[in-house]
Every structure is written in C-alpha cells, then in structure tokens.
Amino acid sequence: MxxxxxxxxxxxxxxxxxxxxxxxxxxxxxxxxxxxxxxxxxxxxxxxxxxxxxxSLAGALDQALTLLEDEFYVDLEHDLQEQKGPIERLRHMAELGTGLGPAVGDWRLWLEIWSRALHDDDARETRESLDRRWRAALRDVIAEGVSTGDLRSTDVDGAVVRLASLMDGLAIQLALEDPVMTPDRFTDLWWEAARLELGMMTTS
Amino acid sequence: MxxxxxxxxxxxxxxxxxxxxxxxxxxxxxxxxxxxxxxxxxxxxxxxxxxxxxxSLAGALDQALTLLEDEFYVDLEHDLQEQKGPIERLRHMAELGTGLGPAVGDWRLWLEIWSRALHDDDARETRESLDRRWRAALRDVIAEGVSTGDLRSTDVDGAVVRLASLMDGLAIQLALEDPVMTPDRFTDLWWEAARLELGMMTTS
DNA sequence: GGAAATCCTGAACAACCGTTCAGGATGAAG
DNA sequence: CTTCATCCTGAACGGTTGTTCAGGATTTCC
The missing domain is CATH 1.10.10.60 (Homeodomain-like)
Structure with missing residues (x-):
C-alpha cells in the first residue's frame, strides 16, 4: 500500500x-x-x-479558463433569474461588485484573463464569447424594461456597450484597490449611470 | 578596435x-x-x-514603467493645452481612442500595466498615481466647463470617476479587438456618455 | 600623458521549470 | 485468479533564463 x-x-x-x-x-x-x-x-x-x-501547462490553463467561463455564466444566469422584474435584475447587476455572485464578481481574475487574451488567441476567444453573453443578458434586461415601460432608451445598443464597459472600468479600480473605489461606490456609480442612460426615476 | x-x-x-x-x-x-x-x-x-x-530585469521593467508614466502625462498635458475651451478639450479626450496621442492611446500597454499591478506593488502605485492625474485633468476640464456654463453637473466627482472608468472599459474592447469596438465607435460612445453626464446640447 | 573610474562585452554559472519516462498501483474484464 | 488498460508517481533530462564575473575599451580627471 x-x-x-x-x-x-x-x-x-x-x-x-x-x-x-x-x-x-x-x-x-x-x-x-x-x-x-x-x-x-x-x-x-x-x-x-x-x-x-x-x-501541458498551457492545456491545464486553457481547461481551467473554460471551466471558469461556464461557471461565470451559470452563476450569472442563476442569480438573474431569481429576480422578478427588469428593474430588480438591473439592480442586481449593479450589485455584482459587492461580491455577491460567487465567481462573477472575481474581478482580479478578469484582469488576468484580459492580459492573457492579449497574447493567447484561445483566451481571446473565450473572453470575447463571455463578454458577448454578458452583454446579451444586459440587453435582454433593458429590452424587457423598455417594453414594460419601466425604462427608456433611444439607443439600446449604445447603452448596452456603455454600461457593460463601465462595469469593466469600475472593476479595474476595484481589483487594484484604488482608494477612490469601494464595492458600495461601485454599485452606486454604476446604478447612477444606468439611471442616466435609461431614464429611470428618482432612487427608490 | x-x-x-x-x-x-x-x-x-x-x-x-x-x-x-x-x-x-x-x-x-x-x-x-x-x-x-x-x-x-x-x-x-x-x-x-x-x-x-x-x-536586474525587474529594475529595468520598473524604470521603463516610470518612463512611460512621465511620457503619458506629458503627452496628455501637451495635447490638452493645445485646445481652446472645455468642450474642445473634452472632445479631444473622446478622440484618444483614435490613436492621436502618441503614447496615451496605447491601450495594450494599459492592460499590461493593470495585470502587472495585480502582483507588483511598485506597478500598483505607478498606475494609481497615473490614474489620479488623469482623473484630475478630467475634473479640471469639467469644472471649467461648469463655471463657464457650457457644462452642467450635479455630481462632478461621480461624473469624473464614471467617465474615466468608462474610457478604461472601452479601451479593453479596443485593445482586445472585440468586434463590437472600433476607434470611431470608442469616440462616439464616450462622447455620448459625456453628453448624458454633463448636459451638453445636441451634437455640434 | 598617465592613472583611475566608468562603461561595456561575452562567456560561464546556477537555478528553475516544463516535459518525458520507466515502472508501480489500481480497477475492470474475462 | 489472470490479464490488460488506465491511473499515478518520482526521478531525471534538457532547455531556458537571470545573474555574475573577469577583463577589455573608453572617458575623465589630474
């Protein structure tokens, strides 16, 4: 033995x-x-x-990245479907910075993936498809809100890219522990941007 | 010889x-x-x-990073001071994605710096001070615009962080050559966000 | 013009790391 | 129980890389 x-x-x-x-x-x-x-x-x-x-080591890293991709998306879908209406789902997205989602909010990993994607084509495609799915989820929420009259937008495509990119940008400050950023501020800043973009009324 | x-x-x-x-x-x-x-x-x-x-190699990388920091800032300051009013300066910032600035718009380098900052304290501080200066420049432009009446904002601090972060987020898509992003779209998206934030009138 | 400090090179060293490999252990098949 | 494919280990190999070093070239200073 x-x-x-x-x-x-x-x-x-x-x-x-x-x-x-x-x-x-x-x-x-x-x-x-x-x-x-x-x-x-x-x-x-x-x-x-x-x-x-x-x-090989590269193989292990690639597979790990694939595993991450799946879990990111499963987590996001699962969390979002727990929310009732479009406003609640949007609010939930704003709170991703607070570390609620088990994997989605792991911003340090995002920075790693981005820099790897600079020099590794597989990682680049993985990131791109992941971002596409994330933007699609955001677009669905906004489209639903517009159809129910809760949200207003004259440029849904633009709003989606801006709000998704803003979250990435805020995530950088959070991951690097910039003094100007905290999880709560992350949420507040993104939520305010969503209000500006989507014509939401005063804070509930 | x-x-x-x-x-x-x-x-x-x-x-x-x-x-x-x-x-x-x-x-x-x-x-x-x-x-x-x-x-x-x-x-x-x-x-x-x-x-x-x-x-050491690390020493060379650190010094190179410091050189970059100086040049980034010198380039930015120089470019901005060529512009007349706050609106023009803001517009010039929006066009950073088009590769005008010789060093400022080198987004791939930014991704490198961010990921290095995750694991290197010197790089973290260098990036932080650079971002602080960049946000200060943006704040000056906005404050000037507000004082001249060209811009409106009830939350200058928030607008600065949001617009600076949005630029970082858009830069990621540009650096990774995401199909949804082009230099022109980068400019348009950021400019539209600035209009939403700062109450600018219709496109000139 | 000579001596000392500085600048620079090319080779060698030593450590690290991904990968290979021979073979032992384990579980499945017959 | 025997056989075979699969799973797993630990050691060893080979290539790469950061760093050191002895010494030659160049500049500076007196």
Whole structure:
C-alpha cells in the first residue's frame, strides 16, 4: 500500500479537482506566474498527473479558463433569474461588485484573463464569447424594461456597450484597490449611470 | 578596435535607449514575456549592459514603467493645452481612442500595466498615481466647463470617476479587438456618455 | 600623458521549470 | 485468479533564463 498514494478510484473527480486548484493558483499568482508545481501542490497530487491529464501547462490553463467561463455564466444566469422584474435584475447587476455572485464578481481574475487574451488567441476567444453573453443578458434586461415601460432608451445598443464597459472600468479600480473605489461606490456609480442612460426615476 | 563595440561616449543616452527598447519589447511580448535577451537585442547592446545599468530585469521593467508614466502625462498635458475651451478639450479626450496621442492611446500597454499591478506593488502605485492625474485633468476640464456654463453637473466627482472608468472599459474592447469596438465607435460612445453626464446640447 | 573610474562585452554559472519516462498501483474484464 | 488498460508517481533530462564575473575599451580627471 505504498505507492499510488491517492487511489485512482475517481479520475473524473480528480480532473476537476486539479482544474479548481489551477484556478486557485491563477487567482493568487496570475496566469504568467502559475507553475506546474504550484498546481500539483494545490491539488495534492504529483506534477506528472497534471501533465498526464492535460498534456501541458498551457492545456491545464486553457481547461481551467473554460471551466471558469461556464461557471461565470451559470452563476450569472442563476442569480438573474431569481429576480422578478427588469428593474430588480438591473439592480442586481449593479450589485455584482459587492461580491455577491460567487465567481462573477472575481474581478482580479478578469484582469488576468484580459492580459492573457492579449497574447493567447484561445483566451481571446473565450473572453470575447463571455463578454458577448454578458452583454446579451444586459440587453435582454433593458429590452424587457423598455417594453414594460419601466425604462427608456433611444439607443439600446449604445447603452448596452456603455454600461457593460463601465462595469469593466469600475472593476479595474476595484481589483487594484484604488482608494477612490469601494464595492458600495461601485454599485452606486454604476446604478447612477444606468439611471442616466435609461431614464429611470428618482432612487427608490 | 575590436571590443567595446558601441562606444561609451554617452551613457545617459544609452540608458534611455535601453529603456525605450524595454518599452518596445513589453508592448510586443508583455511584461511577463519580456526577457533580458530581448531587451538587449532590441537595444543593440549586450545582456550584461542591461544588468549593469538597472541591476536586474525587474529594475529595468520598473524604470521603463516610470518612463512611460512621465511620457503619458506629458503627452496628455501637451495635447490638452493645445485646445481652446472645455468642450474642445473634452472632445479631444473622446478622440484618444483614435490613436492621436502618441503614447496615451496605447491601450495594450494599459492592460499590461493593470495585470502587472495585480502582483507588483511598485506597478500598483505607478498606475494609481497615473490614474489620479488623469482623473484630475478630467475634473479640471469639467469644472471649467461648469463655471463657464457650457457644462452642467450635479455630481462632478461621480461624473469624473464614471467617465474615466468608462474610457478604461472601452479601451479593453479596443485593445482586445472585440468586434463590437472600433476607434470611431470608442469616440462616439464616450462622447455620448459625456453628453448624458454633463448636459451638453445636441451634437455640434 | 598617465592613472583611475566608468562603461561595456561575452562567456560561464546556477537555478528553475516544463516535459518525458520507466515502472508501480489500481480497477475492470474475462 | 489472470490479464490488460488506465491511473499515478518520482526521478531525471534538457532547455531556458537571470545573474555574475573577469577583463577589455573608453572617458575623465589630474
């Protein structure tokens, strides 16, 4: 009972365990600073196993990114569908900065993904599709609000891109802990921008 | 006439040459992908000289970042002071995305700086002070516009942070070449947001 | 013009890291 | 129980990279 320290009873679980460990390491050290040894240690396995399952370090990072993408979107969809009307959903989006969503609000990871996307085509496409889905969700909420008369907009496309981009920009200050930004201020600033864009009445 | 291939006649110029080469390499490969050998090759010198002047690779990167910070700000100030009134200056800011400013509009470098700031305290402070100056310039323009009556705002502080953050967010799409973004659209989107925030009349 | 400080090079060193590999352990199939 | 494919490990290999260093070239200072 010496070798094969951790039984091979559930290779599928083992794969996911390694991917989650990879995400944890990336969160801490960044994509560029993540080593195979770090992943193995965080997952409690050997370096060899990481390479056995994913072929290379780049493979492990790519798979981890894919896992992240799925979870980001699942989290967002799930959270949004809990809200009743368009105003409530919009408000919920404004509160993403407060760390409610388990994965969506992990802004440091977003910065990592952006910089990786600069030099890795796979990461670029992953980010792009993720942003497309995020903007589509925002567009749906706004379109619904316009149709119910709760919101007003003469340029829905423009409003969507502006509000989505504003959230990214605010997220940078939050991730880098700029003194001008706090989670509450993040929410307030974005909510005020949404009011300006979408003709909402005074704060409820 | 064999050794000392490049004469030591101007060590100060040589330092700057190396720093500019460093910036060029970072622009292409990113902070994490920049090697001492790359810098030496780009500068046309030896690896040893890079280390001689800056002590370490990290030292060279830090100094290059400082050089960038200075140039960013000098460029911005210079460009802005060429404009007559607050509206013109604001418009000029909106056009930063079109690549007019020689260094300011280099959005890929911004993404690099942000991700480096996540894991390097020096880079974090450099970015923070740079952002502070950039927001101060924006605030001055808005304050001037409000005082002359060209602009209206009930919340100058909020408008400044929102418009500065929006520019960062739009810059991300531009740097990553997202299909929804072009330099012209960047300008249009930010300009429209400024109009919404600052109560400007119809497009001139 | 000579000595000392500075500038610069190319090679060598040492550490790090991704990947490979031979083989042991485990679970499934027959 | 035997056999075979799969899962897993730990050590070793090879390439890359930051840094050091001895010494040559150049400039500065007297």
């Amino acid at each position: 010496a070798k094969g320290a951790l039984s091979a009873k559930a290779p599928e679980e083992r794969r996911e365990l390694i991917l989650r460990a990879t995400v944890a390491v990336v969160r801490e050290r960044g994509f560029a600073g993540t080593r195979v040894a770090d992943i193995a240690e965080a997952a409690g396995t050997s370096q060899g196993l990481v390479l056995y399952h994913f072929g | 064999a050794k000392g291939a490049l004469s030591a006649k101007a060590p100060e110029e040589r330092r700057e040459l190396i720093l500019r080469a460093t910036v060029a390499v970072v622009r292409e490969r990113g902070f994490a992908g920049t090697r001492v050998a790359d810098i030496a090759e780009a500068a046309g010198t030896s690896q040893g000289l890079v280390l001689y002047h800056f002590g």
